[in-house]
Amino acid sequence: MTPTRVAFAAILGKDLRAELRTLQSLPAMALFAVTTFVIFRFGLDRTELSGSLGAGVLWATLLFAALLGINRLFVAEREEGGFDAIRLAPIDRSALFAAKAAALLVYLVALELVVVPVFAIFFLDSAAALPPVAGVLLLADLGLAATGTLISSMAVNSRARDLLAPLVLLPLAVPLSIAATGALEPLLAVGGPGYERFGTWLAVLGLYDLVFLLVGYAVFDFLLED
Amino acid sequence: MSKAIELRGLRRDFGERAALTDVDISLPEGGSLLVLGPNGAGKTTLLRVLATLLRPSAGDVRVLGARLPAEAWRVRGRIGYLGHDPLLYRELSGRENLRFNAALHGLRGEAAEQRIEELLGAVAMTRRGDDRVAELSAGMRQRLAICRCLLHEPDLLLLDEPDSNLDSEGRELTHEQLAAGEQRARVLVTHDPRRHLPDADRAIVLGPGGRVVRECAAADLDPDEVISAMGGVVA
Numbered sequence: 001m002t003p004t005r006v007a008f009a010a011i012l013g014k015d016l017r018a019e020l021r022t023l024q025s026l027p028a029m030a031l032f033a034v035t036t037f038v039i040f041r042f043g044l045d046r047t048e049l050s051g052s053l054g055a056g057v058l059w060a061t062l063l064f065a066a067l068l069g070i071n072r073l074f075v076a077e078r079e080e081g082g083f084d085a086i087r088l089a090p091i092d093r094s095a096l097f098a099a100k101a102a103a104l105l106v107y108l109v110a111l112e113l114v115v116v117p118v119f120a121i122f123f124l125d126s127a128a129a130l131p132p133v134a135g136v137l138l139l140a141d142l143g144l145a146a147t148g149t150l151i152s153s154m155a156v157n158s159r160a161r162d163l164l165a166p167l168v169l170l171p172l173a174v175p176l177s178i179a180a181t182g183a184l185e186p187l188l189a190v191g192g193p194g195y196e197r198f199g200t201w202l203a204v205l206g207l208y209d210l211v212f213l214l215v216g217y218a219v220f221d222f223l224l225e226d
Numbered sequence: 227m228s229k230a231i232e233l234r235g236l237r238r239d240f241g242e243r244a245a246l247t248d249v250d251i252s253l254p255e256g257g258s259l260l261v262l263g264p265n266g267a268g269k270t271t272l273l274r275v276l277a278t279l280l281r282p283s284a285g286d287v288r289v290l291g292a293r294l295p296a297e298a299w300r301v302r303g304r305i306g307y308l309g310h311d312p313l314l315y316r317e318l319s320g321r322e323n324l325r326f327n328a329a330l331h332g333l334r335g336e337a338a339e340q341r342i343e344e345l346l347g348a349v350a351m352t353r354r355g356d357d358r359v360a361e362l363s364a365g366m367r368q369r370l371a372i373c374r375c376l377l378h379e380p381d382l383l384l385l386d387e388p389d390s391n392l393d394s395e396g397r398e399l400t401h402e403q404l405a406a407g408e409q410r411a412r413v414l415v416t417h418d419p420r421r422h423l424p425d426a427d428r429a430i431v432l433g434p435g436g437r438v439v440r441e442c443a444a445a446d447l448d449p450d451e452v453i454s455a456m457g458g459v460v461a
Contacts, residue, residue: 002303002332010329018317081313084279085374089330090303225281 004098007091011099016106018076025069026107033065033115037122049123055184058119059177062112062137063144063170069107070148071165073100074156087224097149097220101213105145112137129193133184139205140180146212147172153223179204228291230255230382230411231276236285238271238436245271246436249285253428255381258412260426260444262419262452268436269415270310273384276413277307290381303331306380308388312371316360320351320370323359324377331378345373349399364391372400383412389421419449 019025040057041047049057077083086096116134120127147169155164183201186194229252236249245268253259261269274280276289278298287293292300314323321342328338346352349369359367368391375383388404389397404412405425416422423429426444431452433439440447 001299002330006332006334007330010326014315014318014322014326017322018315021317076315076317080315081309081311082315084307084309084311085313085327086330087279088277088302088305088307089327090299090332091330 002089002091004092004095007089007095008099008102011086011096012102015099015103019103019107025072026110029065029068029107029111030114032068033061033111034118036061036064037115037119041122047123048125050188050190052181052185054123054188055181057123058116058133058188059140059180059184061119062108062115063173063177065111065115066104066108066144066148067166067169069104069111070152070169071155071162073104073149073152078156083224093221093224094217096224097153097216100153101145101149101216104148105141108141108145109138112141124188126192129187132187132193132195132198136180136183136187136202136205139202139209140176140183143176143205143209143212144173146209146216147176150212150216150220150223153220176205176208179208228255229253229288230257230290231259231413232286232288234286236272236275236287237283238268238275238280239283244435246275246432249432249436249438251430251438251441253411253413255411256409257428258414258426258444260419260422260429261413261415261432262417262429263432263439267432267434269432270386271436272432273307273309273386273413273415276382277305277309277384278302279307301382303378304381306375306378306383308371308375308383308385310386310390312359312367313374314359314367314370317358319356319358320346320362320366320373321355323370324355324373327374327377333378341377342373345376345403348403349373350395365393365396368392369396369400372403376403379407381410383410383414385412385414387415387417389416389418419447419452423447423449 116130120130151165151169155161155168158164179201183198183205186196186198231251231253233249233251236246237244238246249272251259261272263269271280275282275287278294278301281295290301290304292298324342325338328334328342333341346355349372351366351369354362354366359370372388383404385404388400392400414422414426423444429442429444429447430438431440
């Protein structure tokens with residue numbers, strides 16, 4: 001058997017190289033998020049968003065932008081035979097799940113590095129909340145990467161994958177969304193970041209991440225069978 | 227002599243339709259089997275079952291001593307599979323694809339680079355190895371796909387129309403590579419028995435429902451008779 005870390009590095013490296021070369025996912029995700037902020041800015045006719053409204057706008061935009069990347073996560077494997085190449089190799093198939101989730105996590109972090117500052121310019125009067133916001137988003141991204149990878153691997157074999165992934169993923173992401181916006185809300189409160197019930201929401205996010213990482217690890221092998 | 231492949235009563239269904247029915251095959255290590263039959267007779271399905279990519283619906287299937295599907299993990303990495311698709315990423319170069327596959331099979335560093343260059347040289351692809359696969363012709367992709375399936379020096383080669391898209395030079399170069407290795411067993415699906423019968427030890431002809439309608443020594447098969455029998459599509 002090839003060591004799992006070797007297979008993980010090979011698959012992750014391949015995905016990141018292909019994305020850097022084609023820029024098929026990230027620019028679309030970033031453009032979608034920035035456009036959505038512009039629409040909120042003029043649609044709500046607000047120059048400042050705080051508390052639950054700010055948290056909701058930020059998280060919902062990131063979640064829908066993430067769907068663009070999630071939909072494309074396994075397309076090369078499906079259309080160019082990568083699934084077969086990986087299934088023929090003497091590797092633990094959880095390496096594929098881990099590598100794809102890591103690739104999605106990298107996309108989400110890169111997306112947020114671009115669009116969270118844009119959100120701050122559009123809607124926040126100070127940047128003081130950004131460091132703790134980044135921490136919350138990183139924890140939320142981990143859960144979204146695990147769930148998104150799992151759903152994307154199931155949806156990719158369907159002709160209706162563009163419909164199927166959001167339809168299955170969004171209900172599964174409800175607990176994640178509640179926890180993420182719950183943690184973001186006090187950070188974006190008027191008058192600067194607060195930390196009311198912050199720890200509780202972080203614990204919920206951590207639990208969600210753990211559950212879906214374990215579920216992905218446990219079931220991914222079966223999803224690759226014919 | 228131990229067996230590379232031993233099938234007893236193999237059946238594979240796709241829903242209500244039987245793609246393979248009661249297939250019995252025995253192939254010794256180092257042996258070579260030609261699989262013939264009209265379109266839709268189940269030749270590709272047979273190769274995919276042997277490659278562990280499809281689960282058998284029924285029957286006893288042993289490949290390189292491992293019972294499938296339960297022990298499929300034991301033989302992955304010992305099989306070289308060349309299917310209809312080259313299994314290459316279009317946005318990566320030939321070398322990058324081969325490095326990726328080498329890593330998956332545990333080949334790394336200098337040993338991997340040497341093996342990749344050796345294979346690229348053998349199929350006359352050294353100069354085009356850094357081009358993206360998307361920019362290559364179908365014949366060049368096939369040469370790279372053959373490199374991919376030989377990269378890890380498998381004990382069993384499963385080849386589905388290996389000459390597809392190849393020009394005469396490509397056919398000669400790849401034939402040399404695919405024929406190398408005395409201990410390596412081969413199962414080859416082809417529509418060109420004239421070309422491949424001389425290299426094979428045994429041959430089977432699949433018919434309707436994926437049944438074996440003939441099994442014999444390759445030397446006993448008349449290519450013209452087989453070609454006329456294959457001139458149709460299995461309903």
